[in-house]
Amino acid sequence: MHGFSENTLKEYKNIVFFTGAGMSAESGVPTYRGMGGIWHQYNWEEYACQQAFDSTPEKVLEFHDLRRQKIFGCKPHAGHYTLVEIEKQHSSVSIITQNIDGLHQLSGSSNVTELHGSIWRVCCDFCQDISLDYGAIYASKVCYKCNRWVRPDIVWFGDRLSTEVLRKVDNIVKKCDLFFSIGTSGVVYPAAGYLYLARSNGAKCIEINPEPTDSSPLFHHCIRGDASVILPGLFQSVD
Numbered sequence: 001m002h003g004f005s006e007n008t009l010k011e012y013k014n015i016v017f018f019t020g021a022g023m024s025a026e027s028g029v030p031t032y033r034g035m036g037g038i039w040h041q042y043n044w045e046e047y048a049c050q051q052a053f054d055s056t057p058e059k060v061l062e063f064h065d066l067r068r069q070k071i072f073g074c075k076p077h078a079g080h081y082t083l084v085e086i087e088k089q090h091s092s093v094s095i096i097t098q099n100i101d102g103l104h105q106l107s108g109s110s111n112v113t114e115l116h117g118s119i120w121r122v123c124c125d126f127c128q129d130i131s132l133d134y135g136a137i138y139a140s141k142v143c144y145k146c147n148r149w150v151r152p153d154i155v156w157f158g159d160r161l162s163t164e165v166l167r168k169v170d171n172i173v174k175k176c177d178l179f180f181s182i183g184t185s186g187v188v189y190p191a192a193g194y195l196y197l198a199r200s201n202g203a204k205c206i207e208i209n210p211e212p213t214d215s216s217p218l219f220h221h222c223i224r225g226d227a228s229v230i231l232p233g234l235f236q237s238v239d
C-alpha cells in the first residue's frame with residue numbers, strides 16, 4: 001500500500017515528519033480531542049489561554065503542573081526511535097511538531113521544530129525572559145527577575161506563533177518532497193495549513209493515523225494504524 005523502504009526514502013531529497021498529539025499517545029501523553037482528550041475534561045478557555053492566565057494565573061499554573069506531572073514520566077516509543085534512525089540515514093529529515101512534550105528530543109531527534117512551544121519552558125510576559133524548567137512540577141512559578149507569575153512557554157489559542165518559527169517552517173515545508181503527517185486531527189491552524197503547502201509544492205503526502213481525519217482525502221496515502229507500530233514497520237515492507 002505504501003511501499004516504503006530505506007531505498008525508497010533515498011529517492012526523496014527533503015523529508016518532513018509533521019507530528020501531533022497522536023505521536024505521543026502511546027507514550028501515555030493524553031491527546032486533545034480523541035478519547036480521553038484533555039479538552040474533553042478541561043475547558044481551554046479556563047485553563048490554557050492568555051485571558052485565563054491574566055485573570056487566574058495560579059489556576060492556570062496548577063493545570064499545567066498537573067500536565068507536567070503526567071507527561072514527565074512518559075518515554076518515547078519505537079516510533080520516535082524510528083525517526084531518529086531515519087534522521088541518521090538520510091541527509092535531510094525535519095521534524096515539525098505541534099507537541100509540547102519534548103519526546104522527539106528525548107528520543108534523540110536533533111532537527112525538531114516546536115510549533116506550539118514546550119511545557120518544559122516558562123516565560124515571563126513582563127521581562128520576555130524564556131527559561132528551561134524541566135521537572136515534574138515547576139521549580140518556580142515566579143520570574144526570578146521581576147517576581148511576577150511565569151506562564152508556560154506554550155502557544156495558546158489566540159496566541160500568535162513566533163514569526164521566526166513560521167518563517168523557518170514555511171521554508172522547510174516548501175522544499176520538502178515527502179511529507180508524513182503523524183497523529184494529528186489537522187484542525188488547528190496555522191499548523192494544519194502545512195499539509196496544503198506541502199501538497200501545493202508537489203510533495204508526496206502520507207497520513208499515519210488509526211482514524212480518518214477531515215484532511216484524509218488530501219493525502220496520497222493514508223496508513224491506518226498506531227505510530228509506534230506503523231513507523232518501525234514502514235521501512236521493512238515494500239509492496
Ligand code: BV8
Pocket residue numbers: 019020021022023025026031032033034037048098099100116154155156157158159160161182183184185186187188189190208209210211213225226227228
Ligand atoms: C493563531 C497548546 C494568529 C498546547 C494548542 C480566534 C482567535 C484567534 C485564533 C483563532 C480563533 N479561532 C480560530 C482560530 C485559529 C486557532 C485555531 O486553529 N482554532 C481551531 C480549533 C479552529 N489557532 C490559534 O489560535 C493559533 N494562533 O491563529 O494566531 C492570530 C492570533 C490572534 C489574532 C489573529 C490571529 C494557535 C494555535 C495553537 C493552539 N494551541 N494547544 C497545549 O495547551 O497543550 S491546540 C492543541 O491542538 C495542541 O497544540 C495540538 O498540538 C493541536 C492540534 O491537536 P492534535 O495534535 O492534532 O491532537 P488531537 O488530539 O486533536 O488529535 C490527535 C490525533 O492523533 C487524532 O487524529 C487521533 O486519531 C490520532 N491518534 C491517536 N492515537 C494515535 C494517533 N495517531 C497515531 N498513533 C496513535 N497511537
